[in-house]
Amino acid sequence: MGTNFIRQARAALPEPGTNPISRLRHTVAVFAETGENDWAVRATTNLYGGGIVTGLTHGDLRALLAAVDQAREDGEAVAPEIV
Secondary structure: OHHHHHHHHHHHOOOOOOOOOHHHHHHHHOOOOOOOOOEEEEEEEEEOOOOOOOEEEHHHHHHHHHHHHHHHHOOOOHHHHOO
Protein backbone atom coordinates (compact mmCIF):
# COMPACT_ATOMS: atom_id res chain seq x y z
CA MET A 1 0.00 0.00 0.00
CA GLY A 2 1.26 3.43 -0.87
CA THR A 3 1.63 6.24 1.61
CA ASN A 4 -1.05 8.28 -0.15
CA PHE A 5 -3.58 5.45 0.18
CA ILE A 6 -2.86 5.10 3.89
CA ARG A 7 -3.16 8.85 4.44
CA GLN A 8 -6.52 8.96 2.65
CA ALA A 9 -7.84 5.94 4.51
CA ARG A 10 -6.87 7.41 7.88
CA ALA A 11 -8.39 10.79 7.03
CA ALA A 12 -11.73 9.13 6.26
CA LEU A 13 -11.99 7.43 9.66
CA PRO A 14 -12.63 8.74 13.16
CA GLU A 15 -9.73 8.55 15.59
CA PRO A 16 -9.49 5.12 17.23
CA GLY A 17 -9.66 6.66 20.70
CA THR A 18 -8.91 5.23 24.09
CA ASN A 19 -12.34 4.29 25.46
CA PRO A 20 -14.87 1.63 24.46
CA ILE A 21 -17.28 4.01 22.71
CA SER A 22 -14.65 5.71 20.57
CA ARG A 23 -13.19 2.29 19.68
CA LEU A 24 -16.69 1.08 18.78
CA ARG A 25 -17.24 4.20 16.64
CA HIS A 26 -13.93 3.55 14.86
CA THR A 27 -14.74 -0.13 14.30
CA VAL A 28 -18.18 0.66 12.90
CA ALA A 29 -16.60 3.19 10.52
CA VAL A 30 -13.89 0.77 9.36
CA PHE A 31 -16.51 -1.89 8.60
CA ALA A 32 -19.14 0.50 7.22
CA GLU A 33 -19.62 -1.59 4.07
CA THR A 34 -20.02 -4.86 5.96
CA GLY A 35 -23.46 -6.44 5.91
CA GLU A 36 -25.83 -6.10 8.86
CA ASN A 37 -25.88 -9.84 9.49
CA ASP A 38 -22.16 -10.48 9.08
CA TRP A 39 -20.50 -11.58 12.30
CA ALA A 40 -18.22 -9.10 14.05
CA VAL A 41 -17.67 -11.36 17.06
CA ARG A 42 -18.57 -15.02 16.89
CA ALA A 43 -18.90 -16.40 20.41
CA THR A 44 -20.09 -19.94 19.70
CA THR A 45 -20.88 -22.13 16.73
CA ASN A 46 -23.20 -25.12 17.14
CA LEU A 47 -22.70 -25.24 20.92
CA TYR A 48 -26.49 -25.31 21.24
CA GLY A 49 -26.95 -27.62 18.26
CA GLY A 50 -28.85 -26.99 15.07
CA GLY A 51 -26.11 -24.78 13.67
CA ILE A 52 -26.90 -21.97 16.12
CA VAL A 53 -24.27 -19.25 16.18
CA THR A 54 -24.07 -16.67 18.96
CA GLY A 55 -22.20 -13.39 19.12
CA LEU A 56 -22.53 -9.89 17.73
CA THR A 57 -23.17 -8.87 14.14
CA HIS A 58 -22.05 -5.64 12.54
CA GLY A 59 -25.71 -4.61 12.69
CA ASP A 60 -25.63 -5.20 16.45
CA LEU A 61 -22.57 -2.96 16.80
CA ARG A 62 -24.25 -0.23 14.76
CA ALA A 63 -27.39 -0.50 16.90
CA LEU A 64 -25.36 -0.26 20.13
CA LEU A 65 -23.55 2.83 18.87
CA ALA A 66 -26.84 4.41 17.75
CA ALA A 67 -28.36 3.74 21.19
CA VAL A 68 -25.42 5.41 22.95
CA ASP A 69 -25.59 8.40 20.59
CA GLN A 70 -29.37 8.67 21.12
CA ALA A 71 -28.96 8.51 24.90
CA ARG A 72 -26.39 11.31 24.77
CA GLU A 73 -28.63 13.38 22.49
CA ASP A 74 -31.53 12.88 24.92
CA GLY A 75 -29.34 14.06 27.78
CA GLU A 76 -29.23 10.68 29.47
CA ALA A 77 -26.18 9.72 31.47
CA VAL A 78 -23.83 7.28 29.80
CA ALA A 79 -21.47 5.35 32.06
CA PRO A 80 -18.33 7.51 32.28
CA GLU A 81 -16.04 4.48 32.21
CA ILE A 82 -17.11 3.65 28.66
CA VAL A 83 -17.10 7.13 27.14
